[in-house]
Every structure is written in C-alpha cells, then in structure tokens.
Amino acid sequence: MNSMDQIKNQTDEMLTQLSRLIRHNSVQGPATEGKPFGEGPAAALKEALDIASELGFSTVNMENYCGYAEMGEGPDIVGIVAHLDVVPAGEGWDTDPFTMTRKKDRVYGRGVSDDKGAVIASLYAMKLLRDSGFPLNKRVRLLMGCNEESGSECMKYYARHGEPITAGFTPDGYFPGIHGEKGLCAMTAYSKNTHILSMNGGFVTNAVCSRCVTEVPLTCVDAAKLEAALSKTPLSASSVTVLEDRLRIEAQGTAAHASTPELGVNAAAYTMWALKEAGMQDDFVDFYLSHLGTDCDGSGIGCQFTDAYGSLTFNNGIVETKDGVIRCTIDIRYPVTLSSEKLRAMAAPHLENAQGRIEINHASEPLFYPEDSPLVQNLYHAYVEVTGDTSHKPMVIGGGTYAKSIPGIIAFGCEFPDTDNHIHDVNESLDIHELQMQTAIYLKALENLLADH
Numbered sequence: 001m002n003s004m005d006q007i008k009n010q011t012d013e014m015l016t017q018l019s020r021l022i023r024h025n026s027v028q029g030p031a032t033e034g035k036p037f038g039e040g041p042a043a044a045l046k047e048a049l050d051i052a053s054e055l056g057f058s059t060v061n062m063e064n065y066c067g068y069a070e071m072g073e074g075p076d077i078v079g080i081v082a083h084l085d086v087v088p089a090g091e092g093w094d095t096d097p098f099t100m101t102r103k104k105d106r107v108y109g110r111g112v113s114d115d116k117g118a119v120i121a122s123l124y125a126m127k128l129l130r131d132s133g134f135p136l137n138k139r140v141r142l143l144m145g146c147n148e149e150s151g152s153e154c155m156k157y158y159a160r161h162g163e164p165i166t167a168g169f170t171p172d173g174y175f176p177g178i179h180g181e182k183g184l185c186a187m188t189a190y191s192k193n194t195h196i197l198s199m200n201g202g203f204v205t206n207a208v209c210s211r212c213v214t215e216v217p218l219t220c221v222d223a224a225k226l227e228a229a230l231s232k233t234p235l236s237a238s239s240v241t242v243l244e245d246r247l248r249i250e251a252q253g254t255a256a257h258a259s260t261p262e263l264g265v266n267a268a269a270y271t272m273w274a275l276k277e278a279g280m281q282d283d284f285v286d287f288y289l290s291h292l293g294t295d296c297d298g299s300g301i302g303c304q305f306t307d308a309y310g311s312l313t314f315n316n317g318i319v320e321t322k323d324g325v326i327r328c329t330i331d332i333r334y335p336v337t338l339s340s341e342k343l344r345a346m347a348a349p350h351l352e353n354a355q356g357r358i359e360i361n362h363a364s365e366p367l368f369y370p371e372d373s374p375l376v377q378n379l380y381h382a383y384v385e386v387t388g389d390t391s392h393k394p395m396v397i398g399g400g401t402y403a404k405s406i407p408g409i410i411a412f413g414c415e416f417p418d419t420d421n422h423i424h425d426v427n428e429s430l431d432i433h434e435l436q437m438q439t440a441i442y443l444k445a446l447e448n449l450l451a452d453h
C-alpha cells in the first residue's frame with residue numbers, strides 16, 4: 001500500500017484525534033501554579049501528549065511551556081515545531097468553535113488549521129514513518145508549544161532547557177516553505193516642540209495607522225487651506241471642524257499590514273503632509289515629514305535598502321499624545337541580507353535633530369537559508385514529490401513565523417498556496433484532502449531530513 005492509501009485509511013482516526021484537541025479552548029489565560037499560560041493551553045498539551053503516547057511515542061511535558069513526542073535514536077534531532085495555543089474565537093461563527101464540525105470535506109473549529117491540524121498531520125507522518133521500518137538513525141521530535149500566539153515564551157523556555165534541533169521545520173506558515181523572514185526593528189519617534197495640541201491614531205504597531213484625529217490651534221493654519229490640502233491626499237475621507245480655539249482634523253486612511261505598508265494609506269502621515277501643504281510652520285510637522293514621511297521605505301532615516309528578496313519597509317502604526325509630547329511607533333522590516341548592526345549604523349546619523357528624535361527600541365535578526373541549502377531543498381523536494389507543483393517556489397516574507405523562535409528550522413506549510421483557511425478569523429476550516437496531503441508531505445520531508453548527512 002502506498003503512503004497516500006495508508007493516510008486515507010487513517011483519516012477518520014486522525015479527525016477523531018483532531019477533535020480531541022479542538023475541544024480545549026487553548027487561548028492564553030492567567031498563569032496558575034505550574035501552568036504559565038493558564039488552564040487551556042495546559043489541557044491541550046496534556047491531550048496531545050496523551051494522543052502521542054497512545055500512538056506509541058515517548059513524551060515529555062516541559063512544565064506546561066511546551067512538550068514533545070519523540071522516536072528514534074542518536075544525537076541528532078530532526079525537529080517539527082508546532083503549537084497548541086490558539087487565538088480567541090471571536091464572534092460570528094456558524095458552528096461552535098470548540099466542537100469540531102464536519103461539513104462535506106471540510107472541518108470547522110478554532111485551530112483546525114493553525115496549528116492543531118498541523119500537530120495531527122505531523123504525528124501521523126511520524127507514525128507512518130516508524131511503521132514503514134524506515135531507519136531512524138536520528139531522533140524525530142515533535143515539539144508542541146503553548147504560547148506561539150502571545151509571544152512564543154514557550155520556545156524561549158525550550159531554548160534554555162531543551163536540546164537543540166539539528167534541522168527541521170515549523171508547520172505554521174505556508175507551502176512550499178519560507179526560506180527567509182525579514183529582520184524586525186521597532187523604533188519610536190518623539191516630538192520636541194510642537195504646536196499640535198493632540199494627535200491620536202492607529203491601534204496596533206504592526207498595521208498602517210488608518211485613522212487619526214488631530215487638533216491644532218486656530219492661529220496655526222487656515223481651515224480652508226487645510227481642507228484644500230487634505231483633498232489632494234489619497235485619504236478616503238477627511239474633515240476639518242472649527243471648534244472654539246482650535247481645528248479638529250479627522251482623517252481616514254486605509255489599513256494594511258506593516259509588512260506591506262505601501263498597500264495602505266497612513267492617516268497620520270497624510271495629516272502631517274496636509275498641515276505642511278496648508279502652510280503650518282511646526283518643528284514636529286517638519287520632523288515627521290523628513291524622517292517618517294509618506295514613502296514607507298525608510299529613506300527619511302537613511303535606511304532605504306533593497307536586495308534580491310525585497311525592500312525594507314517602514315510603518316508608523318500608532319500616534320499618541322501625552323503630556324504635550326507626540327509619540328509615533330515605527331515598525332521596520334529589513335531585508336534578509338542586512339543585519340541589525342548594519343541597520344543601526346545606517347540609521348544612527350539620522351535619528352535626532354533640534355525638531356525631534358527617534359529611539360531604537362529593539363531589533364531582531366532576519367532568518368535566512370539560501371534557496372539551495374540542504375534544509376530548503378529537502379523540504380521543497382518533499383512538497384514537489386507529493387503535489388507535483390513546481391510553479392510555487394520557497395519564499396521570503398516580511399512577517400515573522402514561529403521559525404524565528406528557535407534555530408535550525410524554517411516554516412514549511414501547513415497552508416497551501418491559493419487556499420484560505422480563515423486562520424485567526426471566524427469559521428477557521430481545513431479541507432480533509434489537504435490534511436492528507438500535509439501528512440504525506442511531512443512524511444516525505446522527514447525521510448529526506450533523516451537521510452541527509
């Protein structure tokens with residue numbers, strides 16, 4: 001029997017196991033004794049380790065931060081790094097998010113795709129590999145974290161207390177694999193002197209500021225000129241209201257993820273642009289436009305940079321005013337061939353002048369494996385062998401995946417190209433044929449990684 005037939009024979013059992021994981025609402029909760037992420041993640045971990053143990057794997061619970069199922073022998077560890085925590089279900093589901101429900105060839109429930117389905121696909125890939133008699137000259141370890149969605153503290157704990165992974169993948173991204181993830185850098189810009197009374201907008205650092213409300217003294221700018229300036233911007237809506245001693249400007253832009261800020265319209269940036277265009281003389285308006293600006297490419301702080309895999313992106317997500325100081329968050333995604341050290345050096349001469357200043361809060365390194373590296377090739381070949389798809393290639397992305405939380409791995413699946421499982425959304429679902437394909441691909445990937453010396 002070929003491996004796909006074997007997987008089909010075990011699909012009902014796999015779905016039963018998946019439903020056991022789905023019924024635990026494993027959203028992060030308040031820490032209790034021995035349960036750093038609360039009751040839900042710990043219960044999901046216990047269930048997963050029970051399933052793994054029933055399937056004949058040795059299991060370890062690492063203080064409810066994470067746990068693993070393992071087989072094989074030897075010093076090397078081929079790792080699969082999945083997670084059992086989920087994001088909150090949210091309102092508007094057609095079915096109970098914590099009772100896995102099948103409709104024709106799809107199952108619905110929070111986590112069926114991200115990432116509990118991947119846990120089951122990985123476990124059954126391990127089982128099929130073991131039962132096939134394939135020589136297990138290395139250990140294969142399925143690591144299951146309990147805090148991927150809220151900071152990946154689970155993998156920080158593993159990095160301190162567990163053995164390093166020799167090579168492997170996380171089934172928490174896309175096929176046919178993500179061989180590069182841009183570096184991240186967070187900065188904050190501060191005003192020094194400004195006439196702006198208040199400016200507030202945006203709600204998260206990792207999205208374009210899509211709405212912004214600003215108040216300036218009546219004496220600083222002419223309302224009619226400001227309205228004319230606003231009408232020249234790509235803002236989808238704007239208004240200027242004359243209040244007693246001030247103008248209130250409401251600007252509506254377009255949201256976009258911070259990794260693709262060029263797809264959005266920044267409400268704060270275009271408010272600044274319109275204030276300047278209308279003739280307002282102000283230190284922080286000038287500083288914002290020269291240092292942050294509307295271009296989203298980092299050119300204002302000397303960081304414009306493009307390599308073969310993409311360009312640096314620059315996003316102002318939140319603007320807040322407190323005690324007369326305007327504060328703007330900056331989310332930078334920098335290309336995989338740049339280092340945080342180089343980025344800091346490029347930015348350093350541009351971070352402060354008499355009109356404002358920018359602070360670097362933190363910077364993390366990119367993740368990058370060349371496309372022709374053994375890890376990327378071993379995984380990609382498994383994908384091609386099972387799917388026959390050679391049109392999609394391993395990719396580089398601006399977002400960060402679980403792969404960044406532990407060395408030696410890249411993201412590989414579990415979402416297929418051109419599919420949308422509504423991950424993090426209502427009615428998250430998984431096509432049963434895709435679950436079978438994932439299992440077949442992970443089986444082949446494990447064979448390739450075990451055979452590689």
Ligand SMILES: [Zn+2]
Nearest residue numbers: 114115148172
């Ligand atoms: Zn995930």
